[in-house]
Amino acid sequence: MSGAADQVYRDVEALEYRYARLLDDDRLEDWPGLFVEHGIYKVIPRENCQRRPPLAVMFCDSRAMMQDRVRSLRQANVYNLHYPRHVVSNIEILSAVDGTFEVAACYTVYQTDLEGQTRLFSVGQYRDIVVQDGGELRFREKIAVCDTFSIPNLLAIPL
Amino acid sequence: MVHQAPLIAWPVRDGSRVPFDVFTRADVFAREQEAIFRGPVWNYVALEAELPQPGDFKTSFVGDTPIVVSRAEDGSLHAFVNRCAHRGATVQRQASGNTRQHRCVYHQWCYNMRGELIGVPYRRGAGGTRGYAADFDAKDHGLAKLRVASRKGLVFATFHPATIGLEDYLDAPLLAAIDRLFARPVKVLGHMRQRVRGNWKLYAENTRDPYHAALLHGFHATFGTYRTNQKRTGGSDRARAHTTGATYGDDWRTAAQSGDVGQDKIVASYSLADPSLMEGRPDFDDGVTVAITSIFPSLVIQQIMNTLATRHIRPKAADEFELYWTYFGYAGDDEQTTAARLKQANLVGPAGLISMEDSEAIELIQRAIVRDGGENSFLEFGEVQADLDKDRQGEASIRAFWRYYATMMDPPSAPKET
Numbered sequence: 365m366s367g368a369a370d371q372v373y374r375d376v377e378a379l380e381y382r383y384a385r386l387l388d389d390d391r392l393e394d395w396p397g398l399f400v401e402h403g404i405y406k407v408i409p410r411e412n413c414q415r416r417p418p419l420a421v422m423f424c425d426s427r428a429m430m431q432d433r434v435r436s437l438r439q440a441n442v443y444n445l446h447y448p449r450h451v452v453s454n455i456e457i458l459s460a461v462d463g464t465f466e467v468a469a470c471y472t473v474y475q476t477d478l479e480g481q482t483r484l485f486s487v488g489q490y491r492d493i494v495v496q497d498g499g500e501l502r503f504r505e506k507i508a509v510c511d512t513f514s515i516p517n518l519l520a521i522p523l
Numbered sequence: 524m525v526h527q528a529p530l531i532a533w534p535v536r537d538g539s540r541v542p543f544d545v546f547t548r549a550d551v552f553a554r555e556q557e558a559i560f561r562g563p564v565w566n567y568v569a570l571e572a573e574l575p576q577p578g579d580f581k582t583s584f585v586g587d588t589p590i591v592v593s594r595a596e597d598g599s600l601h602a603f604v605n606r607c608a609h610r611g612a613t614v615q616r617q618a619s620g621n622t623r624q625h626r627c628v629y630h631q632w633c634y635n636m637r638g639e640l641i642g643v644p645y646r647r648g649a650g651g652t653r654g655y656a657a658d659f660d661a662k663d664h665g666l667a668k669l670r671v672a673s674r675k676g677l678v679f680a681t682f683h684p685a686t687i688g689l690e691d692y693l694d695a696p697l698l699a700a701i702d703r704l705f706a707r708p709v710k711v712l713g714h715m716r717q718r719v720r721g722n723w724k725l726y727a728e729n730t731r732d733p734y735h736a737a738l739l740h741g742f743h744a745t746f747g748t749y750r751t752n753q754k755r756t757g758g759s760d761r762a763r764a765h766t767t768g769a770t771y772g773d774d775w776r777t778a779a780q781s782g783d784v785g786q787d788k789i790v791a792s793y794s795l796a797d798p799s800l801m802e803g804r805p806d807f808d809d810g811v812t813v814a815i816t817s818i819f820p821s822l823v824i825q826q827i828m829n830t831l832a833t834r835h836i837r838p839k840a841a842d843e844f845e846l847y848w849t850y851f852g853y854a855g856d857d858e859q860t861t862a863a864r865l866k867q868a869n870l871v872g873p874a875g876l877i878s879m880e881d882s883e884a885i886e887l888i889q890r891a892i893v894r895d896g897g898e899n900s901f902l903e904f905g906e907v908q909a910d911l912d913k914d915r916q917g918e919a920s921i922r923a924f925w926r927y928y929a930t931m932m933d934p935p936s937a938p939k940e941t
Contacts, residue, residue, distance in 0.1 A: 407874065411618065412713035419713025419850050421874040423866055428797035433869075433876075435796075440741030442880040514716040514845055518882050519874035 369460075376467055376494055377455050379501045384450035384471075387521055392437065395522065396430035400497045404505040405430060407523050409513035410488070421510075421519060433522075443520035446475040449482075450523075452490070464504070467492040471508065473523055486512040486523055529933040530554055534899060536929065538922030539907050544896025546722035546889065551932075552841040558931050559820050560586025560838075563686040565672065565679035565693075567822035567835055568592050568602060570849055572676055572709045573619065578636060581619040584837045585680055586821075590669065591615050591625065592678060595636040600673060602680040603638030603666035614666065625666075638666035674698065675705035677824075677833070693765065693818065696758025700767040700816045703807070704826055708854040712864060715848035717873035721885035723821070723838040724928070726846065729881050730817045730834075731766050731920035734904050739884060742876045746794060757915045763923035764819035768915060772812030800870075803829040803863040806853070817920075819927060827877070829860075830867045842889055846882070848872055 379398065386394050399405065407422040424430045437443070454470040468491055475485040493505040508523040530551060534540045545551050560566060568583040569592045580593040582605060589605040591614070607614050607627040614627045614634065624641070625634045633642035640661040648654030669680040672689035679689055690698060719726070729735070733755070737743050757768035795801065805812075806829060816824040821836040835847040848871070852864045871878045902925075905917020913919075 409713070409715060415713050417861070417865060419715070419865060419868060421715050421868070421872050423869050425866070426797050426799075428795075429800065432795045432797055432800065436742055436745070436876050440745040441876065442739065442741065442883055444883055444886070514718045515873040516718050517720065517873075517886055518717060518879040520879060 372460065372465070373455075373457060375501050376457060376465060379494060379503070380452045380455055380467075380469055380490070380492075383503075383506075384452050387450055388448055392434045392521070393431075395434065396427040399427050399430065399503045399506070400495065401427050403427060403430075403503050404507075405503070405522065406506075407508045407510060407519065409510050409515075411513050413509060421515070422522065437520055441520060444475070444477070444517055446477050448485070448521050449474040449476065463496045465492075465494040465501075467494050471523060483516070484512075485516055486510055486519075488512065488523065531929065531932060532897065533929055536926065537907055538925035538929075539902045540899040541902065541925055542897055542899050543892040546725060546892060547841055547896060549841050552838070554932060555838070556586045556588070559928070560588070561682040562931055563681070563683045564820055565681050565686060565689050565818075566820065567677060567818065567833065568671075568680045569678045570676055570709065570711060570833065570851065571600070571673055571678055572711050572851065572854075573849070574600070574678075576621060578621040578623055579619075580615065580622065580625070580636075582615055582617070583835070585669065585682065587838055587840075589613065590680065591638070591666075592671075592680070593625075593636045593638070596623075599637075600671045600678055601637045602669040602671045602678075603634075604669075606666070607632055608640060608664040608666060632664075634666055638668055640664045640666075675701055676709060677701060677705065677822075692760075694760030694762075697760055697765050697767055697816060697818060699758070700769075700814065701824065703809075704814065704816075704824060704831065709831070709851045710854045710856065712850045712852055712861070712868075715850060715868075715872035717846050717882055719844055719846060719882045719885055720842060721844065721882070721889040722841055723836050723844040725885040725888055726836050726844065726881070727817065727820070727924055728921050729885065730815060730823045731924055732918065733768065733916055733920075734918060735884070739880045740877045741880075742870075755915050757912075757920075759911050759920070759923065762927060763911055764927040765817060766911070766920040766923070767816040768814070768920075769811045770813040771810045800866060801828070803867060804860070805829075806831075819924070825871070827871060828867055829864050830871050831864070832871060846873075 383398050405424045406420040408418050408420045412418040424433060451472040452469050456468045457465050458468055459466040468489060471488055471490055473486045474482050476482040488508055488510045491507040491509060492503055494501050495504045531545055532542055566585045569581050573581050574594045577594055577596045580591050583590055583592050590602050591605045593601045595601055605613055605615050609630055609632045612627050612629040615625045631644045635641045646655050669682055671680050674689055754771040755768060759766050812828055814826040823834040825832050832848050832850045837845040837847055839845060850868060852861055870876050902918045902921055905914040905919050911919045911923050
């Protein structure tokens with residue numbers, strides 16, 4: 365890996381880790397800022413992947429829509445009280461064209477309840493498009509494809 | 524006749540008290556499989572739109588029994604237990620697909636699209652072994668069949684020989700609700716599943732419970748999508764097993780009455796930063812924004828704005844079920860309409876802005892009733908003795924569910940101990 369490519373990899377990796385940390389630290393309001401203004405975020409059950417277009421269980425196609433999702437979680441929704449833990453691994457840059465990076469990664473999300481019991485909540489793959497946006501890397505697209513497509517209880521905090 | 528003691532100690536028979544242990548007992552769950560899911564009911568198993576071509580199949584469940592739903596070469600629909608007649612192995616391992624033959628991997632017993640045995644390896648023997656007897660008849664060794672009936676593309680199956688006809692079972696108000704939603708051919712857009720650590724009947728209650736809608740689901744109140752004072756109509760069958768309810772939305776009705784439905788965008792929410800979530804055109808000109816139909820024992824059909832889905836309740840154990848959503852649109856939908864439906868899917872399903880609370884409420888109950896199974900839930904909202912048709916806001920539909928359930932589980936005609 366050349367020095368420049370190595371730096372790009374580290375920047376992409378840092379974006380993925382920051383994404384995970386914001387969600388785990390309950391900084392949901394900062395989560396949309398990791399996307400470009402008209403960025404796309406979807407959670408797609410793996411069994412729907414063959415369909416065109418595939419049905420998603422969570423579907424935002426703007427930062428504003430992500431903010432609405434967060435506002436709803438904060439003010440309106442009732443969901444299982446828990447601490448989430450997002451583990452991101454196997455990060456690969458599949459292509460790099462003119463500052464647009466196609467990225468694949470694996471995610472594992474654990475949930476720990478208020479009794480300290482942890483269970484595996486979801487495993488899957490991120491399929492991301494990362495771009496330079498105002499001097500920072502941001503997601504133009506982040507698709508979380510759920511291997512765990514029979515979702516335990518419910519999905520509130522983004523994967 | 525052998526005396527059979529009532530399985531469940533109902534303190535009253537009007538459905539207003541439900542002992543908590545009906546949600547936890549393994550013996551109650553086992554009885555339900557026999558008396559209800561394999562009893563004289565029609566179980567929803569699939570949409571015909573999931574099986575359009577001969578050879579198309581889909582695995583599904585009746586209660587906790589795995590089955591295959593299949594379309595044969597002549598277009599007829601069939602359902603059979605997904606368990607090899609030889610040694611009991613799962614025959615069809617794929618969730619869906621197209622095949623002329625369902626072949627068990629263990630010893631290669633092979634069945635046709637109707638579940639009939641058509642191939643047995645070494646039937647006449649091999650390597651000095653005699654094989655099967657001369658009077659072995661493949662007809663006696665097919666997969667266990669269920670009777671199948673469909674209404675407007677909704678496929679139902681029954682194990683029981685005495686189940687009345689599907690139309691009689693559903694009855695007029697339910698048929699009307701189905702015929703309205705399925706007046707046009709549908710197109711499946713995908714599935715959603717959630718695994719809930721709770722008893723399946725808690726979900727049956729939940730979908731017969733208008734009381735909770737605006738109270739539990741905060742999105743409604745926050746974004747004004749549903750109010751308790753909206754006009755509501757509903758209906759039920761003679762046996763009071765099923766229920767259907769419709770809620771009318773002012774915005775949608777106004778748009779429908781403007782005579783220019785095709786042009787009017789419906790923006791029901793005023794505080795969303797991105798209101799595109801709520802954009803859509805009414806699918807019907809009757810002003811109904813929410814229509815929920817609950818068919819005993821395990822089907823819910825929904826229209827919530829432009830979101831259309833069947834929800835199949837698949838019980839797994841006394842304390843667990845899967846909720847399986849089949850999300851659809853109409854075959855004639857243009858790209859824009861499909862896009863609106865896919866976006867509105869945010870509202871429903873396991874991550875649904877207006878539905879995620881339901882499974883949490885159910886798990887909260889299941890967690891709290893581990894002990895004191897003889898104590899009861901209290902279902903007296905709305906006048907207890909009032910006819911279901913007179914009370915569409917209270918808990919009348921839930922009480923009706925329990926009365927019907929109690930009759931199926933412990934028939935009143937059961938012989939008394941002497």
